[in-house]
Amino acid sequence: MVRSEETKPQVKAAKTRGRPRSFDRATALEQAVLAFWEHGYEATSVSDLTRVMGIGAPSLYAAFGDKQALFAEVVAEYGTRYGSFTDRALAEEPTARAAVARILREAAAEYTAPDRPHGCLVVHAATNCTTPEVEESLRERRNANLVTLERRIEADIAAGELPADLDAAALARHTGAVIQGMSQQARDGAGREELAAVAEIAMTIWPRT
Amino acid sequence: MVRSEETKPQVKAAKTRGRPRSFDRATALEQAVLAFWEHGYEATSVSDLTRVMGIGAPSLYAAFGDKQALFAEVVAEYGTRYGSFTDRALAEEPTARAAVARILREAAAEYTAPDRPHGCLVVHAATNCTTPEVEESLRERRNANLVTLERRIEADIAAGELPADLDAAALARHTGAVIQGMSQQARDGAGREELAAVAEIAMTIWPRT
């Protein structure tokens, strides 16, 4: 994947003045993603970040603002790079049921992929946070995902694909709970097959079509 | 519930010498439970603790050891006072299915009870921890709960109460994931009825008996 840039001197036709940045911004951001993903917002100190990103503190602050702004950018980057499988499933699968089945199966693999932190950054990285806005930002993201799923289920109900008496909100929340639980299990050491088994069990709640 | 004591001067027949403790140890511990429950291990500072417990730092260290020892005691107290509903259900209900049904329904109420922190301390209080032993201690607790549930399900399979081809480990893990997901949902603002609906949906995975 080619990194998208807005202020990259050596690539984007050296138009910026002054001393050029000595590190690759996207690479540094990716390291920050891994650090925050692994240890969460609070437990990842700025000195941890400068170490894994390979830059000094002033460079970090010049390039990303402060710790909170960097985290926001990390969350966005995580969303496009690692968390997009849910949106993709919702967009590509013909029914809510098929989308959820795919999401759960893919989550089992995503949350236990080797060579990267287990579980979901959005679920874990901002729990027990002394900065309420940070905790709230991921909470809103999680709740927004629930609403998205609920709307998808409602659409299937309206289309006659699912029973009219189905509780879309409850079904969406159940699915969210299973996903978050799978993420926790992944953090607690569960492997891909174990999570896949959980996913299969969870899918049996859907009405037979 | 009567507080069990080992060194309580004013109740246990004033046998201890020296200046007596000026605060009630059990009351102070309860305040620590609420603080750790709400904010987690790292985000609850010793100065937070001394404030809500109403004592000075030296008194805290004299009575409870250090922060980590206090947290261990808090987890134990939480277990007996707030987390015992699961063990009770497993002990009192005749089948694994009935026990899980009761656990899920009670969790919906417990995790959203007013006037106390939402969700489960064991699930949330030691995530994103810079002290690995603390994080590990609750992880072990969660995994031990999974094993307990798995054994209960296996017993029902052996007794012919559940199908012989049932995957006890997967079913236990699924149940654990739903419980942890419900706890997360409670933290994210879900109410009792919403969690109860999730619990009802989750119970539909059990084979009809």
Add this chain to the structure above:
DNA sequence: GTTTTTCTGTAGCGACCGCTAGAGAACTCA
């Protein structure tokens, strides 16, 4: 070249962290 602009490295700011030394207070025991 010189000037202007921007980034980098050192070094350290004030605030808070978990924790404790030391002195005095409050009790039991003789």
Add this chain to the structure above:
DNA sequence: TGAGTTCTCTAGCGGTCGCTACAGAAAAAC
């Protein structure tokens, strides 16, 4: 009463936190 014991209070330890002032380095503009 006095001695011995244990708790409480004030104050502050060394360390880390997020963050930045400042001087020098590296580029474009002139």
